[in-house]
Amino acid sequence: MSYKTVYKEAEAEQVIQRSRFITHVSPVDSYEEAQAYVAMIKEEYKDATHNVPAVVIGEKQELQWMSDDGEPQGTSGPPILRMLVEEGLTNLVVVVTRYFGGVKLGTGGLVRAYSGSAKLGLEAAGICTVTDGYVMEYLLDYSHLAKINNAEQQGDFHIIHTEYMDKVKVTIGCKTEAEGLVIKTFNDITSGTCELLSKKNEKISEKIVDSN
Numbered sequence: 001m002s003y004k005t006v007y008k009e010a011e012a013e014q015v016i017q018r019s020r021f022i023t024h025v026s027p028v029d030s031y032e033e034a035q036a037y038v039a040m041i042k043e044e045y046k047d048a049t050h051n052v053p054a055v056v057i058g059e060k061q062e063l064q065w066m067s068d069d070g071e072p073q074g075t076s077g078p079p080i081l082r083m084l085v086e087e088g089l090t091n092l093v094v095v096v097t098r099y100f101g102g103v104k105l106g107t108g109g110l111v112r113a114y115s116g117s118a119k120l121g122l123e124a125a126g127i128c129t130v131t132d133g134y135v136m137e138y139l140l141d142y143s144h145l146a147k148i149n150n151a152e153q154q155g156d157f158h159i160i161h162t163e164y165m166d167k168v169k170v171t172i173g174c175k176t177e178a179e180g181l182v183i184k185t186f187n188d189i190t191s192g193t194c195e196l197l198s199k200k201n202e203k204i205s206e207k208i209v210d211s212n
Contacts (some may be wrong), residue, residue, distance in 0.1 A: 001059050001131075002058040003093045003129070003130055004087070004089050004090070004127060004129055004130075005090055005128060006122060006125035007126035007207045008027070008126060009125065010026075010121060011023065011121070011124065012025075012120035012121045012123070012124045014050065014116070014120060016105065016107055016113045017103040017109070019098055020096070020099040021114070021117040022045070022048075022096070022097040022098075022099075023095070023117045023120055024094070024097070025092065027092050028093050028206065031057050033093075033104055034057065034093040037093050037124065038053040038093060038095055041097065048098060049098050049100040050069045050098045050100075051093045051096075051097050052065055052068065052069045052077050052080065052095065052096045052098070053066060054066040054081040054084060054094045054095075054118070055093045056089060056092060059090065060090075064081055064085065065081075066078060068079040072110065075110035076110060079111045080094055080114055080115060080118045083115050088124075089109075089122075096118055098113075126207055128206055129205070129206050130206075132175070132201070132204075133172070133176050133178075133203070133204035134174055134182075134200065134204075135160065135202045136169065136174070136196060136200075137171050137197040138169070138186055139168070139197055140168055140186070140193070140195070140196050141168070142167070142168055144190045144194070145168050145170075148170060148189060151185050151189060152172075156174060156178045156181050157174040157178065157182045158206060159171070159172050160173050169197070173204035174204070
């Protein structure tokens with residue numbers, strides 16, 4: 001089972017009619033984690049006029065929650081949540097903080113400001129697919145590292161972390177169906193001299209590259 005979410009925690013900001021809008025976005029695994037994140041942002045920006053949250057949880061977007069946090073009903077939280085759902089995103093939390101600048105935006109202006117601010121946050125965070133896969137740790141000689149880096153471009157696996165010791169420890173992620181091919185690739189490149197230190201079933205993230 002795979003789903004789309006944000007790749008990393010991120011922040012974005014814009015000013016509209018002297019009101020300052022600050023967006024915070026983060027991937028989360030549970031409603032409790034999302035609520036803790038919302039509470040953290042509200043505490044950090046407790047002097048703000050509004051802190052508007054929206055949360056989607058579950059591989060089928062089963063749990064959806066938002067609040068207008070004092071803005072006119074339906075002008076802030078609902079348009080953010082609607083955008084997240086329409087984009088097919090889940091397991092994420094968005095909080096848009098507003099410092100009122102003295103100019104009222106009107107109903108339509110608020111909807112555009114909050115949904116536009118949320119979109120800036122999503123762009124900063126990046127979008128990824130999360131799917132079932134394996135995380136594997138390999139130990140190999142330095143002489144093979146360049147070919148491993150080149151092999152990554154084929155898309156069968158992605159390098160998560162590289163640790164430089166007496167030998168190189170490479171942590172990679174791959175989809176479940178690519179497991180056999182990836183193991184063969186490492187064995188072929190290293191002529192069987194690499195050492196598979198660990199292999200774990202995990203959810204893995206692959207960033208979606210915008211071609212536009």
